[in-house]
Amino acid sequence: MFAGKLAFFLLLYIKEDAESMRQPTYGLLIGNLLMVVLALPLNYYSDPAQLAWRQPEMDFINQIGFLMVWGTALLFVDLIGMVLLFERLGAVVTNTILGRMFISLAVVLSFDQLFFYLGLYLVTGAPLSAFYGGWIAKIGSALFFSVMLTLYLRFVEKSPLPVGVRRATDVFDRLTYRHRYEKLVGRIGKDPLTGLQDRGQLDEKGPAMLTEALKSGLPLSLMMIDIDHFKAVNDNHGHAEGDRVLQAVANALLNAKREGDELFRYGGEEFALLCPEASAGAFMLAERMRAAVADTVHPKLNRSVTVSIGIATCPANAKDFRELLMLADAALYEAKGLGRDRASISAMSAGEYR
Structure with missing residues (x-):
């Protein structure tokens, strides 16, 4: 045997x-x-008298x-x-x-x-x-x-x-x-610092999800999320603390998003969120995520960390993923220009943006 x-x-x-x-x-x-x-x-059986016949x-x-x-x-x-x-x-x-x-x-x-x-x-x-x-x-x-x-x-x-x-x-x-x-396969497509999906995954999943949204007739919203004054964190507290802030913000966003949403680290201090079927509720969702980040405690900082969020939706704003990305980015800069720590919805179409 x-x-x-x-x-x-x-x-x-x-x-x-x-x-x-x-x-x-x-x-x-x-x-x-x-x-x-x-x-x-x-x-350690100590009672040989009991069941003695089958000890x-x-x-x-x-x-x-x-x-x-x-x-x-x-x-x-x-x-x-x-x-x-x-x-x-x-x-x-x-x-x-x-x-x-x-x-x-x-x-x-x-x-x-x-x-x-x-x-x-x-x-x-x-x-x-x-x-x-x-x-x-x-x-x-x-x-x-x-x-x-x-x-x-x-x-x-x-x-x-x-x-x-x-x-x-x-x-x-x-x-x-x-x-x-x-293990290698599990790491492919993942940001090593935050564990979120990386930019490559956004470039792959974004167009596919947009195509599916157009076929089904259901909206797809894209949020571009940027940490406010992040450079000051690195300059005043060091890059190690900056990494901890990035990880904390990523966890806050993960916990605040809906189950079917896809969260990515876009690069640097910027994140992207794809939200299927969230046209009317996209702004409320963005506010929930903004509040979740603001409420996160950072023990080594003497201030809270906030984010600005730009939102664009398919098909209302664009029917091409690259255009949707540009409009969400433009809405993000609008939110920053209005004072940061806020969300802004794109009111433009792709043609108006150009």
Whole structure:
């Protein structure tokens, strides 16, 4: 059975990557540890007279628990060794899948049998014949599963297999490839300071949302939001404090926006908010967001932080996203010109702006 597990993990490595191979191992280890933890209270059962006919054999349970954890710990070492051997064999011994599988499994299973027998001997005093009997069975299993997997890869899974031999460092790098890839994908399109969507996401989502709004006949409002006198924060309190202010403002805007709105960091101290179906209520929403920012406490500043907001709506102001962006920006400058800490709605169409 253990040989079958290793063969399964090797198949995962060949067809997927080592991250996929490693995940089931975590499940095995956690499951075995939970079984040991659940059995621990039995050691403290202090009423042997009650249910005496079904008292647990604690020595046996503790031995099994130790061997389960020891065997799973060995499995981690086995997996790394098996991957290294499988890759190395392609360069120095054989490049056939059958040969690489069998030799990898045979060597790793021999190593595992030796160290598992040592644990078994220390716990139970098992005779040497247990080592030889288990080793012969595992080598036979290695041959059986190698043949079965080779036939499976040849006649069932006919997609191309990875070719070439990697260095040991490449193999270890592959152990976390998928995890690092998923983290990288999660960071793409995100502003690293605030965690908001970045300008690129606005340029991609804005036109798509505008097109959908025109098709559905529902309005789409765009807000351009700028922090008032932000340069003074950097000049008087340093850029580190300026970064904290940006993060605090971003969180305030996130908490104040509606569920379907899309918030972006446009650049510097400026943000953009796309608001579907918010034509009539866009100004009220802008006022709510402005108030949320003004109410945010900044412990290291001796003043509140405010924002100015410019609003433009499709199709009332423009039917092109670039024009909508220009009109919202113009409304933002109008809000700043009127004294800041306020929202301004564009009253122009794209043709009037030009």
